Amino acid sequence: MNTVIDPLEPAASVPNAGAGAGTWSREAVLDVLDLPFADLLYRAQTVHRQHFDANAVQLSQLLSIKTGGCAEDCGYCPQAARYHAGVEATPLMPLAEVVAAASAARDAGATRFCMGAAWRSPKDRDIDQVTEMVRAVADLGLETCVTLGMLREGQAERLRDAGLDFYNHNLDTAPEFYGEVITTRDYQDRLDTLERVRAAGLHVCCGGILGMGESRAQRAGLLAQLAALDPQPESVPINNLVRVEGTPLADAEPLDPLEFVRTVAAARIVMPRSRVRLSAGREQMSDEMQTLCLLAGANSVFYGEQLLTTPNPRAQRDRDLFARLGLHIDAGH
Ligand code: SAM
Numbered sequence: 004m005n006t007v008i009d010p011l012e013p014a015a016s017v018p019n020a021g022a023g024a025g026t027w028s029r030e031a032v033l034d035v036l037d038l039p040f041a042d043l044l045y046r047a048q049t050v051h052r053q054h055f056d057a058n059a060v061q062l063s064q065l066l067s068i069k070t071g072g073c074a075e076d077c078g079y080c081p082q083a084a085r086y087h088a089g090v091e092a093t094p095l096m097p098l099a100e101v102v103a104a105a106s107a108a109r110d111a112g113a114t115r116f117c118m119g120a121a122w123r124s125p126k127d128r129d130i131d132q133v134t135e136m137v138r139a140v141a142d143l144g145l146e147t148c149v150t151l152g153m154l155r156e157g158q159a160e161r162l163r164d165a166g167l168d169f170y171n172h173n174l175d176t177a178p179e180f181y182g183e184v185i186t187t188r189d190y191q192d193r194l195d196t197l198e199r200v201r202a203a204g205l206h207v208c209c210g211g212i213l214g215m216g217e218s219r220a221q222r223a224g225l226l227a228q229l230a231a232l233d234p235q236p237e238s239v240p241i242n243n244l245v246r247v248e249g250t251p252l253a254d255a256e257p258l259d260p261l262e263f264v265r266t267v268a269a270a271r272i273v274m275p276r277s278r279v280r281l282s283a284g285r286e287q288m289s290d291e292m293q294t295l296c297l298l299a300g301a302n303s304v305f306y307g308e309q310l311l312t313t314p315n316p317r318a319q320r321d322r323d324l325f326a327r328l329g330l331h332i333d334a335g336h
Pocket residue numbers: 079080081082119120121122123150151152153171172173175211212242243244245246247283284311
């Protein structure tokens with residue numbers, strides 16, 4: 004069962020992570036985060052090369068299929084209705100528009116298409132429509148991912164039966180910091196949905212956001228929690244907070260870029276077989292910072308000029324960077 008890890012619990016009582024990854028207490032993750040930078044990157048690169056082609060990057064493209072008007076109060080999110088962040092709320096996108104966006108993504112080189120909806124949790128009739136989208140996107144030969152909020156019993160199975168490959172549901176931060184950012188649901192709600200997704204046989208995409216005012220120990224807490232998911236998530240998106248005017252976190256102190264890189268490296272070390280995705284916040288990063296993240300073990304990015312509601316680097320900028328680094332595109336997970 005997915006549970007909240009007590010920071011004071013000894014490592015031995017943390018459930019064994021899947022895929023032979025071992026057991027990581029929060030203290031052990033913090034020790035990794037505290038390493039001298041060169042030692043940390045050396046360890047991360049060593050682990051990365053044991054499990055992946057270090058010269059390959061995987062590309063996922065996002066599409067917001069239902070934008071804004073969300074009832075939740077996530078302090079980072081421009082789609083929460085209560086924050087008036089200038090996001091226009093739209094109903095669920097028609098199937099034909101989704102298919103057009105997915106084929107354009109495929110033509111531009113993406114291999115996975117991730118559809119996001121600003122829901123607390125989908126209704127069964129929403130699932131009816133999303134399953135149609137999943138079928139159509141899978142028919143284009145793309146891997147499929149959706150992020151729809153909390154799922155009820157039976158909904159993950161319906162998505163799986165439509166051909167869904169991945170479900171994204173982030174733990175976002177350490178358990179004890181969660182309540183500072185979100186009050187309309189709790190950590191156990193997230194863990195429960197992750198368990199339903201896994202039980203349905205779907206691949207899990209689960210990560211977090213850095214730069215929300217959390218401490219390094221709390222970043223260790225998030226990573227320990229992710230690494231304890233059994234089996235570990237196949238995809239781990241690491242987002243750098245996009246500070247959006249109108250949201251409670253608009254004025255959060257930006258995280259030291261090297262601290263972000265450290266956290267990516269630690270994610271690679273504690274989840275050796277997972278795709279670590281350099282996610283939101285790339286538009287604000289220099290090419291050099293992104294390169295350090297890729298050297299630290301990140302091997303996936305969100306691709307295309309839009310995340311859900313905020314900008315992402317243009318595809319050409321990414322292609323230029325990959326060419327400068329001699330990186331090739333990796334299909335599959
Ligand atoms: N509503 C669903 C949910 O919250 O699970 C799915 C969509 S939600 C927008 C998906 C994820 O986007 C969140 O879990 C969070 O990690 C990320 N996110 C949202 N706003 C962000 C921001 N301003 N900066 C970085 N990541 C953000």
